[in-house]
Amino acid sequence: xxxxxxxxxxxxxxxxxxxxxxxxxxxxxxxxxxxxxxxxxxxxxxxxxxxxxxxxxxxxxxxxxxxxxxxxxxxxxxxxxxxxxxxxxxxxxxxxxxxxxxxxxxxxxxxxxxxxxxxxxxxxxxxxxxxxxxxxxxxxxxxxxxxxxxxxxxxxxxxxxxxxxxxxxxxxxxxxxxxxxxxxxxxxxxxxxxxxxxxxxxxxxxxxxxxxxxxxxxxxxxxxxxxxxxxxxxxxxxxxxxxxxxxxxxxxxxxxxxxxxxxxxxxxxxxxxxxxxxxxxxxxxxxxxxxxxxxxxxxxxxxxxxxxxxxxxxxxxxxxxxxxxxxxxxxxx
Amino acid sequence: xxxxxxxxxxxxxxxxxxxxxxxxxxxxxxxxxxxxxxxxxxxxxxxxxxxxxxxxxxxxxxxxxxxxxxxxxxxxxxxxxxxxxxxxxxxxxxxxxxxxxxxxxxxxxxxxxxxxxxxxxxxxxxxxxxxxxxxxxxxxxxxxxxxxxxxxxxxxxxxxxxxxxxxxxxxxxxxxxxxxxxxxxxxxxxxxxxxxx
Amino acid sequence: xxxxxxxxxxxxxxxxxxxxxxxxxxxxxxxxxxxxxxxxxxxxxxxxxxxxxxxxxxxxxxxxxxxxxxxxxxxxxxxxxxxxxxxxxxxxxxxxxxxxxxxxxxxxxxxxxxxxxxxxxxxxxxxxxxxxxxxxxxxxxxxxxxxxxxxxxxxxxxxxxxxxxxxxxxxxxxxxxxxxxxxxxxxxxxxxxxxxxxxxxxxxxxxxxxxxxxxxxxxxxxxxxxxxxxxxxxxxxxxxxxxxxxxxxxxxxxxxxxxxxxxxxxxxxxxxxxxxxxxxxxxxxxxxxxxxxxxxxxxxxxxxxxxxxxxxxxxxxxxxxxxxxxxxxxxxxxxxxxxxxxxxxxxxxxxxxxxxxxxxxxxxxxxxxxxxxxxxxxxxxxxxxxxxxxxxxxxxxxxxxxxxx
Ligand SMILES: Cc1ncc(C[n+]2csc(CCOP(=O)(O)OP(=O)(O)O)c2C)c(N)n1
Ligand code: SF4
Ligand SMILES: [Mg+2]
Numbered sequence: 056x057x058x059x060x061x062x063x064x065x066x067x068x069x070x071x072x073x074x075x076x077x078x079x080x081x082x083x084x085x086x087x088x089x090x091x092x093x094x095x096x097x098x099x100x101x102x103x104x105x106x107x108x109x110x111x112x113x114x115x116x117x118x119x120x121x122x123x124x125x126x127x128x129x130x131x132x133x134x135x136x137x138x139x140x141x142x143x144x145x146x147x148x149x150x151x152x153x154x155x156x157x158x159x160x161x162x163x164x165x166x167x168x169x170x171x172x173x174x175x176x177x178x179x180x181x182x183x184x185x186x187x188x189x190x191x192x193x194x195x196x197x198x199x200x201x202x203x204x205x206x207x208x209x210x211x212x213x214x215x216x217x218x219x220x221x222x223x224x225x226x227x228x229x230x231x232x233x234x235x236x237x238x239x240x241x242x243x244x245x246x247x248x249x250x251x252x253x254x255x256x257x258x259x260x261x262x263x264x265x266x267x268x269x270x271x272x273x274x275x276x277x278x279x280x281x282x283x284x285x286x287x288x289x290x291x292x293x294x295x296x297x298x299x300x301x302x303x304x305x306x307x308x309x310x311x312x313x314x315x316x317x318x319x320x321x322x323x324x325x326x327x328x329x330x331x332x333x334x335x336x337x338x339x340x341x342x343x344x345x346x347x348x349x350x351x352x353x354x355x356x357x358x359x360x361x362x363x364x365x366x367x368x369x370x371x372x373x374x375x376x377x378x379x380x381x382x383x384x385x386x387x388x
Numbered sequence: 389x390x391x392x393x394x395x396x397x398x399x400x401x402x403x404x405x406x407x408x409x410x411x412x413x414x415x416x417x418x419x420x421x422x423x424x425x426x427x428x429x430x431x432x433x434x435x436x437x438x439x440x441x442x443x444x445x446x447x448x449x450x451x452x453x454x455x456x457x458x459x460x461x462x463x464x465x466x467x468x469x470x471x472x473x474x475x476x477x478x479x480x481x482x483x484x485x486x487x488x489x490x491x492x493x494x495x496x497x498x499x500x501x502x503x504x505x506x507x508x509x510x511x512x513x514x515x516x517x518x519x520x521x522x523x524x525x526x527x528x529x530x531x532x533x534x535x536x537x538x539x540x541x542x543x544x545x546x547x548x549x550x551x552x553x554x555x556x557x558x559x560x561x562x563x564x565x566x567x568x569x570x571x572x573x574x575x576x577x578x579x580x581x582x583x584x585x
Numbered sequence: 586x587x588x589x590x591x592x593x594x595x596x597x598x599x600x601x602x603x604x605x606x607x608x609x610x611x612x613x614x615x616x617x618x619x620x621x622x623x624x625x626x627x628x629x630x631x632x633x634x635x636x637x638x639x640x641x642x643x644x645x646x647x648x649x650x651x652x653x654x655x656x657x658x659x660x661x662x663x664x665x666x667x668x669x670x671x672x673x674x675x676x677x678x679x680x681x682x683x684x685x686x687x688x689x690x691x692x693x694x695x696x697x698x699x700x701x702x703x704x705x706x707x708x709x710x711x712x713x714x715x716x717x718x719x720x721x722x723x724x725x726x727x728x729x730x731x732x733x734x735x736x737x738x739x740x741x742x743x744x745x746x747x748x749x750x751x752x753x754x755x756x757x758x759x760x761x762x763x764x765x766x767x768x769x770x771x772x773x774x775x776x777x778x779x780x781x782x783x784x785x786x787x788x789x790x791x792x793x794x795x796x797x798x799x800x801x802x803x804x805x806x807x808x809x810x811x812x813x814x815x816x817x818x819x820x821x822x823x824x825x826x827x828x829x830x831x832x833x834x835x836x837x838x839x840x841x842x843x844x845x846x847x848x849x850x851x852x853x854x855x856x857x858x859x860x861x862x863x864x865x866x867x868x869x870x871x872x873x874x875x876x877x878x879x880x881x882x883x884x885x886x887x888x889x890x891x892x893x894x895x896x897x898x899x900x901x902x903x904x905x906x907x908x909x910x911x912x913x914x915x916x917x918x919x920x921x922x923x924x925x926x927x928x929x930x931x932x933x934x935x936x937x938x939x940x941x942x943x944x945x946x947x948x949x950x951x952x953x954x955x956x957x958x959x960x961x962x963x964x965x966x967x968x969x970x971x972x973x974x975x976x977x978x979x980x981x982x983x984x985x986x987x988x989x990x
Contacts, residue, residue: 125782127652128791138792148782150655151791152678156648159640163607163652163660164782166636170606171658176784194648197641408591408758415589415760425756448856450723450753451940 082273083114090117090146092126097144098136102305104295104312105133105210108269109181112208112293113147115276119283120177125150125164127178129157129186132217132297133210155190157182158198161205169204177283178204184211184225187292188252199259199288206282206289209252212297220300224250227320228372229365230352232300237355242365253326256290260329263289267323269296270313274335278325294321302351314346319373322380337382343370390443391538392453396472397462400432402525405551406460407438409529412547413539414442422447435466442538458483458532462511462524468497479503481579483531485511485524505579507535509570518562518569530567534574541571587762592724592754593618595761596689599728601632602769603687603735605661607653609638609646613668614701615751616691620663643668647675647688654684654744655790657781659735661686665751666693666707673711680715681806682791683779685738687731688716691751692852694935702936703751705851706904708880709912715806717741717813718881719833721749722855724761726878729832732764733820735773740820741813742779748880750853752936764828772827810882817879835884837876838891840866844873846951847892849917850901851877854939858901861944872948877913888920897958899928899951901939910961926958932965939965 083089092113099106117124125148128134134151137144152160161180168176180198182191187209198205214232215221222232228246237243256264262285267275275293282289296303296311303311315321316335320343323335344366347353356362377383393410397403407423414421424439439453455475461484466472473482478501484493487510500506509531511524526548533539545564552560588595597619600608608627610620624639626632636653640646646662653660664672669690679686690708694700708718717737721727727749734745749755764772780788794802814835821834839859841847848858855876865872875891877884892898898921902911909915914929921927928951933939947964950956956964 123784125656125784134791135793138789140792140794140798143789143792145789146787148784148787149789149791150652150782152648152651152682153674156644156651156675159609159645159648160652160655162638162640162645163609163649163654164656165652166607166609166638166649167653167656167658167660170634170636170653171656172634193641194645197645200641201639203638404756411758412589420760421589422760423758425752447759448723448859449941450750450757450853451857452938454938454940454942 083118083276084111084272089114090122092117092147093137093144094146096142098139099132100299100305102298102308103132103136104269104297104308105183105212106136107308108210108275108293108295109133111269111272111275112181112279112291113179115279116177116179116206116283117147119280123176124148125168125176125178127152127157127161127164127180129180129182129191130154130217131183131186132212133181133183135217154186156194157186157191158205158207159194161207162198162201162203165204174204178206180205180207182207182209183216184209184213185215185223187211188224188250196259199256199261199290202261202287204286204288206279206291208291208293210293210295212295212300214297214300216297216300224248225252227369229356229362229369231355232352242362243352243355246368253290253292256292257326257329259288261288261290262286262328264292264326265290265324266292266294266321268294268312268316268321270309270316271323271335274323281325300352302354303349307349311346311349314341314349317341318343318346319377319382320346320369322376322382324380331380334380334382336384337377340377340383340385343373389538390441390445391458391536392456393440393442393458393460393532394453394456395438395440395460395462396466396469397436397525398432398466399434399436401436401462402523403436403462404438406462406525406529407440409526409544409547409551410440410442410532410539412550413543416546417540417543419444420447422450424450424452435469456480458536460528460532461485462528464488467493473500476504479505481505481507481535483507483509483528483535485509485528487513507531507574507577507579509573511566511570514566514569518566519559526563527566527570530570531574533567534571541568586765587760589758589760591618591756591758592727592749592761593756594622595724595728595763596731596749597622597626598763599731599769600661600687600689601626602764602766603661603732603773604632604659605635606658607636607638607650607660608662609640609649609653609660610662611640611643611646611664611668613643613665615693615703615755616663616665616668616689618755619689619691623661643671644675647672647679650686651675651679651682651684654679654686654778655682655780655782657776657778657783659739659776661688663689663691665691666695666701669707669711670695673714676711676714676716679744683742684744685742685776685778686744687734687738688744688746689731690746690748691755692748693751700935701751703753704903704934704936705748706934708746708748709904712881712912715743715810716881717743717745717810717817717879719745719747719817720851720878720880721747721754722837722853722876722878724749724754724757724759725830726832727754728761728763729824729828729830732769732772733824733833737813737816737820739776741809741816743809743813748852753853762830768828772824814879814882814884833878835879835887836891837878839874839876841873841875841891841895843871844895845871846897846899846948847873847875847895848899848901848944848948849875849877849913851880851903851913854901854903854933854944857939857941858944861941861948864945865948870948870952883916883920885920888917889922892920892925893922895925897926897928897951899930899947899956901933902929902931903933903939905931905934914961928956928958928962929960930956930962930964932963937965
């Protein structure tokens with residue numbers, strides 16, 4: 056691994072800087088021979104969490120597979136911003152078919168590799184939350200239950216960003232989106248809706264399910280590496296803030312992702328065959344408000360007269376998940 | 389030389405299988421043949437029809453038989469349906485699975501032209517005896533062989549044997565035997581013709 | 586080897602001999618026997634190496650085929666009716682991406698009302714999806730067309746649909762010469778994909794194309810489709826030299842020489858039609874039949890040539906384009922030489938048998954001027970039943986003023 060030695064330069068984060076680590080433990084991204092699966096020059100918005108995650112995920116998968124990787128992409132922001140004809144940002148074999156079929160297409164690729172004696176070539180499918188939890192769920196569930204040898208990565212930016220920020224089944228309650236505006240006495244996206252895909256994936260008892268965020272790239276890479284060391288159906292759900300859709304500052308993308316985990320709104324864990332095996336504890340617990348206030352999609356909760364009831368309900372959701380997954384080491388279970 | 393057979397029965401009686409067995413037997417003895425599926429619902433007990441064409445010339449049509457030389461009726465209750473005898477020519481033959489006689493058939497609703505023939509075979513009884521269940525189709529096939537004289541009994545036995553091979557030798561044997569019994573029965577039976585209710 | 590067997594099994598055996606590496610299918614009547622037989626062949630090792638994917642839907646089936654084909658594997662699926670429509674979004678995707686694959690469509694009506702029986706509404710509804718579409722007139726031809734379809738698909742890098750009438754062919758037991766493995770191997774070279782997902786040569790397949798180039802891409806697609814006409818003929822000719830029998834090709838004229846009236850049709854009615862033509866010729870009527878084997882791309886010039894000198898063309902439509910008329914009829918009208926009367930007739934919908942009696946009556950009714958050429962005729966319609974229903978609807982209609990007090 057060729058690395059460029061740099062002087063230690065510690066920003067005020069709670070994470071140990073990459074460069075403090077032993078070279079063998081450093082992130083793929085710190086290496087000059089990373090695959091750069093997605094090259095620069097694509098058309099994502101600045102501060103796009105999805106672009107960052109995709110790059111980290113793909114490069115880690117490339118390293119884990121020794122470059123024997125094929126990827127299938129659903130329609131969505133990632134597909135659109137990476138392949139404006141006649142350019143392509145992809146340095147890996149890449150196939151886009153439709154919005155709702157990435158999992159099935161990937162199953163087909165994996166089957167073809169197996170049948171033609173090339174199963175050293177591994178398959179990674181990627182989709183946004185819409186392409187995963189909504190329109191793509193049928194195909195994804197099929198790929199899970201057949202235990203096809205595919206890692207499916209969902210880049211969850213909690214909405215249909217490519218079409219202009221409409222709600223998806225992964226949009227949180229209280230969020231304002233293009234089709235869940237908080238008009239009148241409305242609160243935006245309603246409570247009691249939406250679905251938790253990591254848990255749905257776990258219900259299929261597939262070999263590996265994990266969640267991650269772009270706030271902890273080391274963890275994200277480790278999970279991709281772990282996933283690629285296994286065969287069968289695997290699922291990785293990555294929270295990727297979207298400055299455009301969330302109304303957060305482009306420079307706050309990583310911070311917003313971190314607050315999502317520290318507030319307990321996005322539990323980070325790993326599960327094998329349907330059972331949680333590992334959780335990432337919250338090191339510094341924050342109230343959900345700290346997370347929500349950075350995003351204009353929740354602004355209506357805080358502008359006069361405000362909706363403390365909604366904030367409290369979201370806090371209750373976070374507290375429930377913290378208890379459910381045992382995320383707070385301080386908390387008695 | 390040609391023989392067009394239409395089979396009427398109920399789902400579960402082996403209507404489609406009967407057509408297929410006849411066609412395979414014909415094929416095995418060097419004729420051209422075609423078995424066409426039922427054009428009805430295939431749920432158990434529902435009325436089902438199938439067609440079988442046998443000819444010494446290649447068969448091009450794929451429409452269901454509408455002018456049968458012979459109609460096989462696997463279930464007596466179907467006789468009330470006018471579709472059963474539809475298109476039967478003046479000298480056509482009806483083969484009915486029943487232990488009853490002509491008068492009974494007339495009461496059952498069978499009305500035939502003066503030169504049309506009827507033949508009965510108690511295929512359910514025979515089958516109950518040999519298979520323990522009323523599965524009339526192989527006996528009725530044997531009857532068709534006897535009535536028409538077109539197919540070789542060995543070819544029919546062969547087609548039955550292959551078809552039931554998967555169910556064990558005794559099942560295959562019993563079915564071949566059923567065909568033979570019915571074959572003998574129709575050989576000794578004088579054919580009825582022309583009923584008037 | 587000549588065998589007496591069900592059409593579905595003959596097709597399954599033949600497909601297996603074409604050595605697909607990936608089969609993905611979702612069950613629907615009347616396609617089930619084909620894919621069941623294939624799944625068994627894969628499970629028993631009779632077809633190996635091959636992956637059989639039991640997908641969760643037809644959309645998943647075709648999507649898996651898209652992935653498999655893009656990864657360089659010979660790929661097969663089969664469906665019918667609602668299943669074909671469930672694939673609809675992926676159909677132009679497969680053709681647009683230029684992915685070779687073969688799909689059997691066991692033709693069946695489209696609901697509602699739900700109906701599992703044969704007509705051509707399913708395949709014809711997807712006529713513009715960019716697939717090559719071949720129609721089999723018998724099980725022998727269905728078998729032969731599958732062998733040809735793989736060759737055609739891989740040469741043109743386009744997906745091919747082989748249509749065979751549901752039940753009428755799929756469930757018919759008849760004599761079929763199923764090609765031997767060695768014959769198929771000799772005819773069908775290994776699949777060398779034009780583009781393939783390969784880590785050693787990374788390609789991007791399925792990029793977004795904007796207004797600056799989309800028209801050109803579509804133009805090239807249209808061009809490639811039409812160019813495939815030559816391939817369809819060429820493959821059929823090569824098939825004939827290799828297998829010693831005629832199957833497929835663009836058109837199948839039957840006694841059209843000197844014919845004043847020609848009946849145009851797709852699929853399994855062609856056999857009965859040939860019988861009827863013979864009968865009527867014996868009776869002194871100058872009639873013929875024109876089978877369309879290659880429906881897409883549409884053999885425009887060939888149809889025109891075949892109909893030259895014909896006074897009356899009768900088109901047997903086994904599908905309706907509700908609100909505009911017929912589908913096949915429209916194609917034929919485009920090709921019919923000027924001055925030809927085109928009698929557009931719908932019959933045989935939803936499994937209503939197209940018997941020789943019906944076909945004979947059709948020709949005679951055209952000859953005696955009872956079937957016009959200016960509008961669509963529902964030939965085997967139960968007029969009384971339809972009229973009674975119309976009358977009832979009329980009686981039920983509440984007048985616009987609310988029907989008085
Ligand atoms: C069948 C179909 N329906 C709708 C669309 C329009 N569409 C394209 S991308 C998209 C939303 C994508 O959302 P998501 O999967 O979350 O990805 P994101 O853009 O947010 O990354 C929609 C609705 C489509 N392409 N195909
Ligand atoms: S809209 Fe959001 S997800 Fe899409 S490119 Fe912009 S920041 Fe990324
Ligand atoms: Mg999204």
